[in-house]
Amino acid sequence: MLSTPMSADPLGRQVAAPILSVRELCVDFKLEHGIVRAVDGVSFDVRRGEVLGIVGESGSGKSQILMAAMGLTAVNGKCSGSVTFEGREILNASPEKLDKIRGSSMSMIFQDPMTSLNPYMRVQDQLAEVLTAHQGKSRKEAIDIAVEMLERVRIPDAARRISLYPHEFSGGMRQRVMIAMALLCRPALLFADEPTTALDVTVQAQILDLLSNLVRDLNAAVVIVTHDLGVIARMCDRVMVLYGGRVMEEAAIDDLFEAPRHPYSQGLMAATPRLDDDVAHDLRTIPGAPRALTGKMGGCPFAPRCERRIERCTIETPALLRGAGGRAAACHLVTP
Numbered sequence: 627m628l629s630t631p632m633s634a635d636p637l638g639r640q641v642a643a644p645i646l647s648v649r650e651l652c653v654d655f656k657l658e659h660g661i662v663r664a665v666d667g668v669s670f671d672v673r674r675g676e677v678l679g680i681v682g683e684s685g686s687g688k689s690q691i692l693m694a695a696m697g698l699t700a701v702n703g704k705c706s707g708s709v710t711f712e713g714r715e716i717l718n719a720s721p722e723k724l725d726k727i728r729g730s731s732m733s734m735i736f737q738d739p740m741t742s743l744n745p746y747m748r749v750q751d752q753l754a755e756v757l758t759a760h761q762g763k764s765r766k767e768a769i770d771i772a773v774e775m776l777e778r779v780r781i782p783d784a785a786r787r788i789s790l791y792p793h794e795f796s797g798g799m800r801q802r803v804m805i806a807m808a809l810l811c812r813p814a815l816l817f818a819d820e821p822t823t824a825l826d827v828t829v830q831a832q833i834l835d836l837l838s839n840l841v842r843d844l845n846a847a848v849v850i851v852t853h854d855l856g857v858i859a860r861m862c863d864r865v866m867v868l869y870g871g872r873v874m875e876e877a878a879i880d881d882l883f884e885a886p887r888h889p890y891s892q893g894l895m896a897a898t899p900r901l902d903d904d905v906a907h908d909l910r911t912i913p914g915a916p917r918a919l920t921g922k923m924g925g926c927p928f929a930p931r932c933e934r935r936i937e938r939c940t941i942e943t944p945a946l947l948r949g950a951g952g953r954a955a956a957c958h959l960v961t962p
């Protein structure tokens with residue numbers, strides 16, 4: 627058996643090497659009137675068996691981080707920095723190289739199931755293709771495995787339903803089909819972008835528990851993006867708070883919920899969900915609007931809305947400082 631590669635964590639302890647390492651990732655979009663910086667110098671690691679949450683308001687750059695890693699940035703976008711998967715650079719990699727990794731080791735659950743399900747193809751053909759194209763399975767084998775996976779995501783009567791078209795499934799069922807499709811190749815790394823936002827809260831809770839169990843079985847690394855703190859509390863080990871494309875705070879889940887340190891996180895956590903809640907917890911509304919992502923970008927991105935702002939905040943961008951216990955914060959007033 628191959629031994630797991632090891633590396634030192636921020637405390638100098640020997641831990642499994644990260645499966646995904648993102649360093650100084652920037653995503654810029656070209657518009658008629660200038661450049662929009664949607665992601666601004668984001669860095670993080672994820673290891674197998676770990677669930678990292680990325681939380682932030684609409685437009686904070688959450689999806690663009692995942693899109694850049696998956697090689698799905700829009701044509702007017704440009705990515706810089708580094709994204710390594712199992713030690714190999716994949717940022718701006720060729721479509722062939724990415725296709726190989728995407729189909730076999732890395733997959734994504736999109737917010738809208740119809741983004742990844744083809745409405746004109748029966749579900750069985752879409753699921754089977756994942757296994758015939760990437761794992762060399764025969765069609766018969768592929769369909770048997772797909773039915774089994776549909777049963778695991780609790781689609782009743784899966785053997786019959788697999789021959790239906792996506793529109794013949796309810797919204798909740800389609801989401802399960804998409805989760806099944808993302809997990810079929812037994813990915814080592816799973817990205818989930820608002821995987822349950824479109825669903826009602828009871829179905830949402832069921833699907834999140836299901837997803838947790840499945841990724842635990844696979845010992846996969848997961849990056850889950852959401853604006854719902856309840857989803858973060860339910861699923862994640864660690865969380866990264868994003869604002870204006872920059873990381874404001876990073877911490878273990880319990881630390882962030884018990885004692886957020888960054889003024890923005892404190893604002894978000896003002897209505898803290900309990901871990902066993904079954905209700906949606908959208909981010910609390912913080913007065914003011916996110917700053918425009920175009921133009922000169924000096925100072926702290928949160929400054930226009932921060933009640934603790936000092937003069938320095940509008941001039942100097944706070945660096946993300948790392949402290950003990952894997953905590954990090956980017957604020958002139960916080961020592962992590």
Ligand SMILES: Nc1ncnc2c1ncn2[C@@H]1O[C@H](COP(=O)(O)OP(=O)(O)OP(=O)(O)O)[C@@H](O)[C@H]1O
Nearest residue numbers: 655662664683684685686687688689690700702853
């Ligand atoms: N193709 C594009 N051209 C220009 N700007 C874009 C493009 N795609 C995304 N953006 C901008 O990038 C910023 C970050 O978008 P992103 O989709 O990552 O936000 P998000 O945090 O996922 O928000 P939401 O919670 O609404 O999904 C937004 O301001 C968005 O308008």
Ligand code: SF4
Nearest residue numbers: 926929932939957958
């Ligand atoms: S750096 Fe200044 S503006 Fe930014 S969060 Fe800290 S106190 Fe507020």
Ligand SMILES: [Mg+2]
Nearest residue numbers: 688689690819
């Ligand atoms: Mg998004």
